[in-house]
Amino acid sequence: MDEIATVNPSLPGTYVSLMADVVQKLNIPAEKLLEGSGIGVEQLSQPFWYLDFDIFNQLLNRAVELTHEPALGVYLGLQMTVSCHGSVGLAAMVSHNLGEALNVMEQFIGLRCPALKPRLEIEDGFASLYLDQPMTNFKMGMVGMTFLMVGFAQMSNAITGNKLEIKAELNYSEPVFLAQVQELLPCEISFNQQNNRLIFPESYLALPLIMADPLAARLAREQCKHDLNKLAAKRGEKRPLTALVRELLFDEVEGFFKMKEVADKLHLTERTLQRQLAKEGATFQFLMDQVRERYAKKLLNHHEYSISYISEKLGYSDVTHFTRAFKRWANQTPKQYRNLRENLMDKQFRTF
Known part of the structure; x- marks a missing residue:
């Protein structure tokens, strides 16, 4: 498995822009969130930029501390859009169907950030989108993984125009806040599982996307x-x-x-x-x-x-x-x- 030997893997800076928007709704200024990170507020408005994996994790932990909101990962995921992923998100959004969109995410996200590897598997009539973490020294915490899993489920609903029956499994202990956000979730979530993955009927892969455009996809x-x-x-x-x-x-x-x-x-x-x-x-x-x-x-x-x-x-x-x-x-x-x-x-x- 390919890894980066010495360079800290990077994540889209739009994740931080999204984080800043959410914490500001909870009365925390963006400047307070970014304090000491080396990231200026003006950078949040830039379309395509990246930050180190470790800095993102630090900002995420800081956001939870500042807001006193342990369910922050859920709220971040609910705000995730395909545009958060730049050209990869655009390519997914204009794909022919959900299967092709997930293939795009699988191909390109892991190459951009080798610490997070989407992997689409099909077995017994169900599709599973795994989010593997192959790099020992770079791991998402429960808040970050909840953000990504909820976000991917939210995006799947948005690009198909359907409320899909998706189940999410997370390899973390069940948090106490789960009951308070249950009705907001775009998918059913279970914790204490072996892997981090989304599960849904294989037939969903053929669902057409509302913004499908073959030329734009290419x-x-x-x-x-x-x-x-x-x-x-x-x-x-x-x-x-x-x-x-x-x-x-x-x-x-x-x-x-x-x-x-x-x-x-x-x-x-x-x-x-x-x-x-x-x-x-x-x-x-x-x-x-x-x-x-x-x-x-x-x-x-x-x-x-x-x-x-x-x-x-x-x-x-x-x-x-x-x-x-x-x-x-x-x-x-x-x-x-x-x-x-x-x-x-x-x-x-x-x-x-």
């Missing part, structure tokens, strides 16, 4: 990749190029790019790209296979796409080659995988 994804390229140049990651190439080699509309096209995006020659990937223990073909597997499983969840269409979309010359590769990844054929998913979906409709 442009926003390109902006996300451009932003990642700039961040990678500033950060001391162990395998930054591997992560970037994995995202750059495929586009939802145009499909897969050749090595030269990816190298051009990174302002490298093909030979230099190959050499630098080798230093990180990867090859272009290996990353291509990883992305093909991910998108194959995603596309197979859409019964309207034929297996031959998916094979062509993933760049295979014929279905036989695709079937052989998929069986290597999943120990079953694409048709078997699809039939199993559809059977689980039927079961989910009967049990949720």
Whole structure:
């Protein structure tokens, strides 16, 4: 798992702007909140900026102390919007459906902040959006995780225009304030769980988004990749190029790019790209296979796409080659995988 060796991971500065708005409603001036943080009030109005993970945690703890409000994480989450996530939020908001929006969040949030890794998993007719914390020295407290979980549930409702039946599980002890905010929550919350995750019916992934725009989605994804390229140049990651190439080699509309096209995006020659990937223990073909597997499983969840269409979309010359590769990844054929998913979906409709 890729980690930053020496650099403190960063979070969107819009989280702090949101925090300042909420504490001001509780009669705490923004200046008081930011005191000693090195962040000026004027910075709160800037559209895209980042702050160290540790500073965010310190400000969050300070906000709880100043407001004497232990349920602050819930109130912050209720105010979260997709715009809090900059170009990633925009790309999610204009995606075709909820599944694609969550895939965008999964792909790009973890690359921007390796201390928080969204992970979408599907099992037994249910989808789970995990929020993993792989970096030992950088962990969210209960208030911060509640903020993110409530916020993600709130955003899911907002971008679909529906009140979704979402369950949140948090790996923290149950707080005493839970009863007082129960009616405000956009999802059911249970504490003392093994993981931090949102759970909902797999069928929700196909829900269309109210602001879906294919062209805007494509442009926003390109902006996300451009932003990642700039961040990678500033950060001391162990395998930054591997992560970037994995995202750059495929586009939802145009499909897969050749090595030269990816190298051009990174302002490298093909030979230099190959050499630098080798230093990180990867090859272009290996990353291509990883992305093909991910998108194959995603596309197979859409019964309207034929297996031959998916094979062509993933760049295979014929279905036989695709079937052989998929069986290597999943120990079953694409048709078997699809039939199993559809059977689980039927079961989910009967049990949720």
